[in-house]
Amino acid sequence: MIYLDNHSTTQVDKRVLKKMIPYFTEKFNNPHSQITIHNQDIIFQISEARNKIAKLIGAEKEEIIFTSGATESNNLAIKGLKGHILRGKNHFISLNTEHKCVLEALRKLEFEGAKVTILKVKKNGLIDADEVYKNIKKNTLLVSIMMANNETGVIQPIKKIAKICKDKNVLFHTDAAQAVGKIDINVKKMNIDMMSISAHKFYGPKGVGALYIRRFPRIRLSPLIDGGGQEVNLRSGTLPVPLCIGLGEAAKISMLTLKKEKIKISVLRDYLYKGLKTKIKNISINGDTKNRLPANLNISIPGINSELLIKSLKNTVISSGSACTSSSVESSYVLSAMGLPKKKIDSSIRIGIGRFTTKSDINHAIKDITQTVGKLRVNG
Numbered sequence: 001m002i003y004l005d006n007h008s009t010t011q012v013d014k015r016v017l018k019k020m021i022p023y024f025t026e027k028f029n030n031p032h033s034q035i036t037i038h039n040q041d042i043i044f045q046i047s048e049a050r051n052k053i054a055k056l057i058g059a060e061k062e063e064i065i066f067t068s069g070a071t072e073s074n075n076l077a078i079k080g081l082k083g084h085i086l087r088g089k090n091h092f093i094s095l096n097t098e099h100k101c102v103l104e105a106l107r108k109l110e111f112e113g114a115k116v117t118i119l120k121v122k123k124n125g126l127i128d129a130d131e132v133y134k135n136i137k138k139n140t141l142l143v144s145i146m147m148a149n150n151e152t153g154v155i156q157p158i159k160k161i162a163k164i165c166k167d168k169n170v171l172f173h174t175d176a177a178q179a180v181g182k183i184d185i186n187v188k189k190m191n192i193d194m195m196s197i198s199a200h201k202f203y204g205p206k207g208v209g210a211l212y213i214r215r216f217p218r219i220r221l222s223p224l225i226d227g228g229g230q231e232v233n234l235r236s237g238t239l240p241v242p243l244c245i246g247l248g249e250a251a252k253i254s255m256l257t258l259k260k261e262k263i264k265i266s267v268l269r270d271y272l273y274k275g276l277k278t279k280i281k282n283i284s285i286n287g288d289t290k291n292r293l294p295a296n297l298n299i300s301i302p303g304i305n306s307e308l309l310i311k312s313l314k315n316t317v318i319s320s321g322s323a324c325t326s327s328s329v330e331s332s333y334v335l336s337a338m339g340l341p342k343k344k345i346d347s348s349i350r351i352g353i354g355r356f357t358t359k360s361d362i363n364h365a366i367k368d369i370t371q372t373v374g375k376l377r378v379n380g
């Protein structure tokens with residue numbers, strides 16, 4: 001298998017797994033019980049994991065809340081503000097290319113009386129910070145704009161937008177599931193108030209994530225899950241210790257490798273694009289080519305149905321869009337939101353290079369994709 005679908009999920013790094021394993025078996029004690037010699041290492045490791053995540057994004061460990069993933073983090077950041085709506089500030093701003101969990105969480109809040117403005121991205125998938133500025137009102141509570149898109153990989157001007165929000169006294173949240181561990185992030189320098197993280201997007205395990213919540217001045221959030229009061233009352237339930245430790249280890253590894261990995265991956269991505277372009281006529285890139293994740297390539301291949309292409313590939317795993325919607329063969333709402341014509345959308349593929357991709361993988365993928373496109377064109 002040549003795995004080039006790293007935006008949908010990534011393989012757990014073996015170093016991450018190794019760190020996790022003891023915490024399933026011999027070190028299984030409850031981290032929330034009274035401290036004994038049996039669980040003190042577990043408590044320490046959880047704290048260390050928090051530390052590593054915080055370090056990667058320029059935060060403090062007290063600002064990291066463990067969740068089940070970016071879906072939950074996004075829901076907590078948005079729905080957690082429910083109490084504020086009742087107290088007056090009730091306007092939310094977001095983007096039409098956001099992940100479904102952001103858009104659906106906002107839709108739920110609309111039923112509770114929130115006013116929601118969904119901004120439209122430009123043809124290149126980006127939003128101008130100025131557009132956000134113009135839409136902020138007196139009663140705007142939160143702006144939620146993703147850092148990097150999961151389909152096109154475009155990187156929004158988060159620093160500019162967050163600064164505007166700070167100046168206007170509006171909270172700023174970003175879904176950084178695709179960005180953490182892939183590009184440099186510093187929540188303090190970037191004025192980010194809340195940020196969602198998912199472990200399985202950067203070589204950690206599935207089922208765990210985090211929400212960074214700025215500590216000062218305090219942001220009042222109501223929990224989605226009530227109970228024993230874990231995670232400073234924001235997310236009750238026993239922590240999934242091995243998963244939390246895995247997320248921490250993934251963060252530590254990214255911290256050490258980010259700089260080199262960015263370059264290595266973008267070189268492979270450009271090599272892949274070049275290879276495809278010389279062999280397949282008229283392919284074009286969707287989304288801004290400059291402000292984009294190093295790993296991402298989203299291209300249209302005219303005359304090809306992408307669903308058919310993906311199914312017909314022998315060894316190469318790629319996709320046509322977000323994992324959660326592609327089972328229902330619904331065409332990409334992200335590309336549609338960018339104003340791409342249906343024909344172009346239905347011929348688009350998303351490729352995501354990863355940590356474990358080699359040049360030989362890329363050569364195989366070029367061959368596989370080129371040959372399959374050739375066959376489909378003859379048969380079609």
Ligand SMILES: *Cc1c(COP(=O)(O)O)cnc(C)c1O
Binds near residue numbers: 101148199200201
């Ligand atoms: C994957 C992803 C999510 C969902 O993350 P989970 O941890 O799988 O819940 C949310 N937003 C973006 C941009 C993603 O890529």
